[in-house]
Amino acid sequence: MSLIGDLSQFSIGDIIQFLHETRESGTIRIGCFKGECTLVLSKGDIVGANYLDGMVRIGQVLVHIGAITKEELSWALAIQQQDPQNRKPLVLTLLENSMVDKEAACKGLKILVEMTLVEVFSWDSGHYEFEECPVSNIGSWYYNLTDHQEVSLNARAVLLDSLRIFDEKRRDGTMGNILSIIGMDNSQPVIIEACKFQVT
Numbered sequence: 642m643s644l645i646g647d648l649s650q651f652s653i654g655d656i657i658q659f660l661h662e663t664r665e666s667g668t669i670r671i672g673c674f675k676g677e678c679t680l681v682l683s684k685g686d687i688v689g690a691n692y693l694d695g696m697v698r699i700g701q702v703l704v705h706i707g708a709i710t711k712e713e714l715s716w717a718l719a720i721q722q723q724d725p726q727n728r729k730p731l732v733l734t735l736l737e738n739s740m741v742d743k744e745a746a747c748k749g750l751k752i753l754v755e756m757t758l759v760e761v762f763s764w765d766s767g768h769y770e771f772e773e774c775p776v777s778n779i780g781s782w783y784y785n786l787t788d789h790q791e792v793s794l795n796a797r798a799v800l801l802d803s804l805r806i807f808d809e810k811r812r813d814g815t816m817g818n819i820l821s822i823i824g825m826d827n828s829q830p831v832i833i834e835a836c837k838f839q840v841t
Contacts, residue, residue, distance in 0.1 A: 642667075644771040653761050654800055656769060661685040661796035667774040673767035678757045686793040689730070690750070690757045697820065700731050702753045705823045708745035709735060716740075732792050746792045751799060756822050758803035763816050 642665065644656065653671055657680070660669070664685040671678045676696075681689035691698070700714045709717075717734045732750070735741040741749075761767070810816050 642771075642773045644769070646769055648673075648761075648764065648767040648769060651769075653758070653769060654804065656771065657687075657796050657800050660771065665771075665773060667772050669769060669771045671761050671767060671769045673764045675764070678761055680754065680757060682796065683793060685796060687750075687754055687796050687799060688793045690754045692753060692757045693760060697753065697756065697823075698731075699749055699753055702823055703735070703741060703745065703749040706745070706749060706752065708749055709741050713740045736792075743792065747794070750792055751794055751802075752823050754794060754799050755803045755806055756819055758800065759807045759810065759822065760819050762803070762807040763819070 648671070653669075656669065660667075660682055662685065666683050666685075667681075669680045669682070671680075676694040677691075678693055679689075679691035680687055689699075700709075700717070703709045704711055704714055713735070717731055717738065717740060720734050720738065721728045721731065729737070732741070732746045736743065736746060806822065810819070815821060
């Protein structure tokens with residue numbers, strides 16, 4: 642199933658609820674003049690997000706909430722680079738190397754998804770495209786973990802939390818700095834490079 646349309650006709654909230662209820666798997670790309678945001682779903686639950694053309698990624702969020710250090714993130718990125726063709730998602734790499742626990746990984750993903758949704762809610766116009774993709778083919782987006790380690794979010798629950806944050810920021814007049822949700826400054830995004838040392 643594919644969905645393509647304009648946000649003036651269907652809100653991103655309605656689209657996510659529909660995909661959650663129908664337990665769809667795939668990628669939603671939402672764009673406007675500011676750039677593109679992405680959400681990834683597995684059987685109706687959210688398993689990944691990309692905030693505004695990759696300005697903020699899950700590793701940066703985990704560093705900012707103190708779940709991992711910059712050095713651990715750098716090493717995890719280096720591990721990923723060792724085998725680019727079979728590159729695992731960052732969260733899975735961190736979990737497999739005991740650098741983060743499941744609870745912290747879920748917290749980081751939730752914050753990133755909330756930031757992404759609040760950003761999209763603030764748009765006056767835009768477009769969306771959902772491309773269905775079996776979980777096994779989502780590739781680097783899918784956190785292919787064992788059941789007890791699965792890192793995913795209930796789409797309806799995180800949608801409601803994101804709407805609450807959006808309403809609060811609009812009320813307080815702080816919509817201009819969505820990165821403040823995790824204490825980041827718009828002018829100083831954190832950039833972490835892979836460790837320069839070879840990982841063995």
